[in-house]
Amino acid sequence: MADKFEPNIVGFLCNWCSYAAADLAGSNKLEVPATLTTIRVMCSSRVDPVMLLSAYLRGADGVLVAGCHPGDCHYQTGNYLARRRFALMHKILETFGLDSNRFRLSWISASEGKRFSEVTNEFAEHITKLGPNPLRKMPFIE
Amino acid sequence: MHNARGTTHEAYCVEREALSMKQFQVPRPPDDALRDMLASLMDKGKVGGVFALAQTGENSYSYALITDKKLLDHIVPTLPLMPANAGKMVSRLTMLEPVKTPIAVIMRPCELRALFELVKLEQARLDNLLFISYTCGGVLEMKTAKDGLQLKLEEYWKQVKTGGVSEDMRDSCRVCENFVPTGADITLTLVGNDNGKQTTVQVNSEKGEEFLAGLSYELTEAGPELEALDSMRKKRAEQKPDVFGQFAAEELGMAGLTALFGRCIGCHACGRACPVCYCSSCHFEAAENEFDPSTLETELTNRGALRLPTGTLYYQIGRLFHVSISCVGCGMCSDVCPVDIPVASLFAKLAGSVQGMFGYVSGRDAEEKIPTSTFEMEELEEIGA
Secondary structure, X not given: OOOOOOOOEEEEEEOOOXXXXXXXXXXXXXXXXXXEEEEEEOOHHHOOHHHHHHHHHOOOOEEEEEEOOOOOEOXXXXXXXXXXXXXXXXXXXXXXXXXXXXXXXXXOOOOOHHHHHHHHHHHHHHHHHHOOOHHHHOOOOO | OOOOOHHHHHHXXXXXXXXXXXXEEEOOOHHHHHHHHHHHHHHOOOOOEEEEEEEEEOOEEEEEXXXXXXXXXXXOOOOOOOOOOHXXXXXXXXXXXXXXXXXXXEOOHHHHXXXXXXXXXXXXXXXXXXXXXXXXXXXXXXXXHOOOHHHHHHHHHHHHHHOOOOOOEOHHHHOOOOOOOOOOOEEEEOOOXXXXXXXXXXXXXXXXXXXXXXXXXXXXXXXXXXXXXXXXXXXXXXXXXXXXXXXOHHHHHHHHHHHHOOOOOXXXXXXXXXXXXXXXXXXXXXXXXXXXXXXXXXXXXXXXXXXXXXXXXXXXXXXXXXXXXXXXXXXXXXXXXXXXXXXXXXXXXXXXXXXXXXXXXXXXXXXXXXXXXXOOOOOOOOOEO
16 A cells, blocks of 8 residues: 555645535545645635645645635635736636646535545545645655 | 636737727827827826836936926926836825826836736725826846947837847846836827927826817727737737746746745845735835744754844745735836846746636736635635645
């Protein structure tokens, strides 16, 4: 088992929807990748793209941002702004030929414990296929 | 979402609109024509001061705010040097309170765009400012102010007369297609003009007309000279492969970026000089970005070697994340870089692609919202899953 690659995923979860969904997944004993590190933020729009960059440069294999479904933001419009920022970041990564595949934005509501389990497992599978983030062990960067 | 190819065309239409106004001719070179005009404005009490590029000594140039009419001799408003982005300077003057006495502000198109961008970011105000700008031939690197400036100026003005591109210009100017000011009240025609002899002044707004009323200028209706502008636009587009070629996505990647920023000494001068990188306490200079002992240990265990100072690549890419949507392509960042990293060209290329996503041209219009501060409900559905 020691050789099997288990991707390190950093998940930025919004307090009102996705973090509650993570909680629900737990209480329902649904499986979530063991290597998912969650960071609770008050809103998906609290996530500055440089936070994702920091996770990526320090070697996270995958970075997930999850928030309320469009139209359901606790702060009315935060997730729409988060979506624009995420799209912008994606474009930048693509323009540079960087690995935009390792980043994902998902909408998971507070009642979707099952969906939380599905999204995180599917993302972990996707990252497993991509393999480890080569930046993690690269000398002289950051 | 807008068509990405719409951007240049939209800017093109806006500038034609911006220029199709009244104009007058002055049989004097642009700097002299401006000094005369400003002196009259001050005499009549229409403006209390002038903000412009000034020569303050031999080989010394800086922006200055001048309220004593006798000192107007010092201004060199069309000299192709940019010691700082004037938009940033005006932001500092107006951030806390709007200007009380009207001031005539002379700045280049990209500086005006930076100022408008700063207004959207709540860092500047436009009250009581009369904007004078000109069709811009670009600027030379600031270090040319040290020696041999006169020789380079000759070549520069020769090129501007025909709408050409001069070799000593900043890279960002060589590829700039937004050299016609939008949002100026008064615009001088430098591109395609014989700047040693006469000056064409266009009045673009009612505010501009009000300020000039009572002065001895006779306005005539006339369309802009488009030929030289089109020629310059074409010549600048031709420079793009040369300037941007080094940043092809397939050649860049992480290896390319680390090589490009491999010389970075982490001085953050690019951010300080950048007009739209405006935070007074910078995220990348915060104590939380210092590596604590446990991070250091983890990083060294993983990598075997760390670059010091840490965080140079994080800073550079992070800054591209933060400000590319508002980048006006002025080239200050490259100009101040002590190790000659082509930051501005990288920014210009990226700004074109991210602003294009939203059909946005930063600073084109002070009323327009920055794409990251607004949204549409039905868009980008492929992004969130």
